[in-house]
Amino acid sequence: MNSPDNPQAAPPGGHVDSYYAATARSLPSLPILEGRAETAVCVIGGGLAGLTAALELARAGQAVVLLEAERVGWAASGRNGGFVSASFSESILKLEERLGIEHARKLYSLSLDGVSYVRRTIEENGRSDIIGGHGWLKMIRHGDSAALKRTAERMAQDYGASYRFVARNELAQYVSSKRYHGGMLDLSPFHIHPLNYAGLVAQLAVDAGARLFEKSKVIALRREAGTWIVETVRGTVEARQVVLAGSAYGGPSGGLARRVNAAILPVSTYVVTARSARLEEAIRFEGCLGDTRRAGDYYRIVDGPGGEGRRLLWGGRITTRRSLPPHLGEELARDIRSVYPQLDDLAIEHAWAGLMGYATHKMPLLGDLGDGLWACTAFGGHGLNTTAMGGRLVAQAIAHDDDQWRLFTPFTLNWGGGLAGRLATQLEYWRLQFLDRIEEARARRQARFGG
Ligand SMILES: Cc1cc2nc3c(=O)[nH]c(=O)nc-3n(C[C@H](O)[C@H](O)[C@H](O)COP(=O)(O)OP(=O)(O)OC[C@H]3O[C@@H](n4cnc5c(N)ncnc54)[C@H](O)[C@@H]3O)c2cc1C
Numbered sequence: 273m274n275s276p277d278n279p280q281a282a283p284p285g286g287h288v289d290s291y292y293a294a295t296a297r298s299l300p301s302l303p304i305l306e307g308r309a310e311t312a313v314c315v316i317g318g319g320l321a322g323l324t325a326a327l328e329l330a331r332a333g334q335a336v337v338l339l340e341a342e343r344v345g346w347a348a349s350g351r352n353g354g355f356v357s358a359s360f361s362e363s364i365l366k367l368e369e370r371l372g373i374e375h376a377r378k379l380y381s382l383s384l385d386g387v388s389y390v391r392r393t394i395e396e397n398g399r400s401d402i403i404g405g406h407g408w409l410k411m412i413r414h415g416d417s418a419a420l421k422r423t424a425e426r427m428a429q430d431y432g433a434s435y436r437f438v439a440r441n442e443l444a445q446y447v448s449s450k451r452y453h454g455g456m457l458d459l460s461p462f463h464i465h466p467l468n469y470a471g472l473v474a475q476l477a478v479d480a481g482a483r484l485f486e487k488s489k490v491i492a493l494r495r496e497a498g499t500w501i502v503e504t505v506r507g508t509v510e511a512r513q514v515v516l517a518g519s520a521y522g523g524p525s526g527g528l529a530r531r532v533n534a535a536i537l538p539v540s541t542y543v544v545t546a547r548s549a550r551l552e553e554a555i556r557f558e559g560c561l562g563d564t565r566r567a568g569d570y571y572r573i574v575d576g577p578g579g580e581g582r583r584l585l586w587g588g589r590i591t592t593r594r595s596l597p598p599h600l601g602e603e604l605a606r607d608i609r610s611v612y613p614q615l616d617d618l619a620i621e622h623a624w625a626g627l628m629g630y631a632t633h634k635m636p637l638l639g640d641l642g643d644g645l646w647a648c649t650a651f652g653g654h655g656l657n658t659t660a661m662g663g664r665l666v667a668q669a670i671a672h673d674d675d676q677w678r679l680f681t682p683f684t685l686n687w688g689g690g691l692a693g694r695l696a697t698q699l700e701y702w703r704l705q706f707l708d709r710i711e712e713a714r715a716r717r718q719a720r721f722g723g
Pocket residue numbers: 316317318319320321322339340341342343344345346347348349350351352353354355356357488489490491517518519520521522523524541542543587625626627628648649650651652653654655656657659
């Protein structure tokens with residue numbers, strides 16, 4: 273197991289020890305930047321935001337260099353839950369309250385384009401092995417399904433989403449758990465092997481002419497005579513434009529880049545994979561599963577290494593600590609058994625952490641910061657569709673002057689609060705957990721006494 277900040281502890285291959293690294297297929301091996309390079313655009317960060325931007329820039333005929341501190345897909349992009357679905361970290365209905373329905377609809381539609389982009393990229397390149405299953409069953413852990421139904425109706429009526437309400441007795445065909453009281457089934461999301469997807473996008477970018485470098489951490493970024501100078505330990509890139517896509521890992525300091533970093537709150541979250549001979553007794557759904565709690569669990573069934581057997585891939589918990597909790601596997605196993613006590617033979621195989629980058633408004637930081645500096649970052653916990661969307665929007669803006677990114681101008685560079693911001697986030701998570709527990713306890717009482 274590795275800490276998100278401790279690449280030295282990584283297994284061979286330079287990725288953290290995860291189910292994804294253990295089952296990765298044909299990841300490209302890329303050079304270290306040495307010496308000087310000139311380019312039109314330099315992308316900093318080889319997660320899915322930076323990779324998609326580099327791919328789309330190269331496809332649009334731009335000369336592009338991408339610099340990644342570790343390996344492409346090393347961070348959140350290659351460690352996440354793998355759920356690809358519409359929307360953002362902030363809910364669409366909250367965005368509607370803030371910006372009005374027309375603006376919210378345009379944002380939702382862009383988020384859907386991100387979903388289609390991922391699906392198309394996988395299908396057009398004959399990599400259906402990257403997709404693991406379809407549909408998303410979101411379940412409630414309390415008896416009050418009215419709010420869930422209202423959301424489903426609003427999303428159907430005003431945004432064209434198609435959710436189907438699943439009553440408690442119908443849930444039994446998908447899962448066997450006393451924790452859940454009903455659910456909402458959306459057939460359009462799907463789940464992927466995110467590290468293999470990052471490898472595919474990187475390879476496509478290289479094939480399209482982008483120059484990608486790994487183990488090439490950017491340590492300084494400055495402007496000299498109208499050009500951006502991007503320095504790594506062993507090389508320098510001169511570029512007319514720069515795309516910041518470093519997410520929660522700090523990125524280069526100095527000037528506006530520092531303001532982007534300061535606006536991002538790094539939040540850790542955790543995933544395990546586990547074996548059990550009783551998986552099918554508990555879960556009989558091939559798509560994404562999870563609950564609707566404010567800080568809930570999300571999980572899915574995946575193939576075991578070498579296609580052997582089935583595994584449960586389970587994600588949950590949020591903290592602002594950056595080191596790996598010492599008993600992470602046991603803690604998540606406890607969470608799993610609290611939902612599925614029948615999995616008493618559960619054996620954890622991999623347990624890992626990932627860092628998400630959040631802005632205070634929970635929306636991406638996307639767009640032109642001036643002088644040819646672009647932000648394409650802060651996708652939070654909902655990044656598989658939005659990084660595809662963001663990378664494409666920034667590439668289209670640079671290559672074709674497209675101004676759709678302006679839909680994101682209401683989401684500005686607010687200071688994330690540094691250490692105090694991290695503390696506030698942690699306290700907020702505990703508060704939300706507490707509210708979730710109260711709601712569940714109330715539901716249990718009502719179920720017992722019918723009150
Ligand atoms: C455990 C976990 C589960 C998640 N589950 C889901 C999910 O199921 N569905 C979903 O939609 N989203 C999910 N997310 C969120 C999603 O993974 C992220 O939003 C998305 O991957 C962010 O992509 P990114 O490219 O912005 O950042 P990252 O993937 O974090 O990439 C940033 C890259 O920049 C590099 N970098 C940083 N600084 C520098 C520098 N100075 N020089 C060079 N390189 C630098 C880093 O090394 C890193 O590789 C999850 C996240 C985590 C952590």
